[in-house]
Amino acid sequence: MKEFFRKKLVALKRKPQTIAFVVLIVSFLIYSLNLRNISDTTAQINTKGMGLTGFATMLFSMLSLLTFLNSFPHRKNVNIPMLVMFFAMQGIILFCDNFYLGKINGRIAVEIAGGNDVVSWLAKNMYVYKAYRMLNTHIWFVVATIALVVLLPVYSKLLKKINTSIDVAGNEGMGEIEIANEN
Numbered sequence: 001m002k003e004f005f006r007k008k009l010v011a012l013k014r015k016p017q018t019i020a021f022v023v024l025i026v027s028f029l030i031y032s033l034n035l036r037n038i039s040d041t042t043a044q045i046n047t048k049g050m051g052l053t054g055f056a057t058m059l060f061s062m063l064s065l066l067t068f069l070n071s072f073p074h075r076k077n078v079n080i081p082m083l084v085m086f087f088a089m090q091g092i093i094l095f096c097d098n099f100y101l102g103k104i105n106g107r108i109a110v111e112i113a114g115g116n117d118v119v120s121w122l123a124k125n126m127y128v129y130k131a132y133r134m135l136n137t138h139i140w141f142v143v144a145t146i147a148l149v150v151l152l153p154v155y156s157k158l159l160k161k162i163n164t165s166i167d168v169a170g171n172e173g174m175g176e177i178e179i180a181n182e183n
Helices: 002-014 017-032 035-045 050-071 080-113 118-124 126-150 152-160
Strands: none
Touching (some): 017 035, 017 126, 035 126, 080 118, 080 126
């Protein structure tokens, strides 16, 4: 077990961007596995721009995975244009999520203004509540991904300070061994 964790730590020292990539994948999975709730909410509330923002969020979530991978090529420097595109896509995702949440809040306000019981309306349309919760969670994961990419130089230096070398017994006198000539 100890060797397994040492190997994982060595891999993280070589590619510290893996931490941000894992969080990016989790945020993608959070959104994509809850698309049914988003679709049902769009069909229920049906205001201008909801379908487009749901589509844009899914599209830019997939494209941001590709731009992230292309931002950090193997054994090369960071690809700055791809990194800029990644941040732009993450910004669009945040805008779309907030826009969609605003539409849900607007519909809830209409239900309250109409004298309807919001709790019973949400109980009848549970997918609206699930979409609302999921979008809030998705926003936090997108913000965490952006923060991890921005702080990558900081925690990569901290990871490099961790000692992952193995002390092998019997290697102390390696300098004293002489090789005899074979004649």
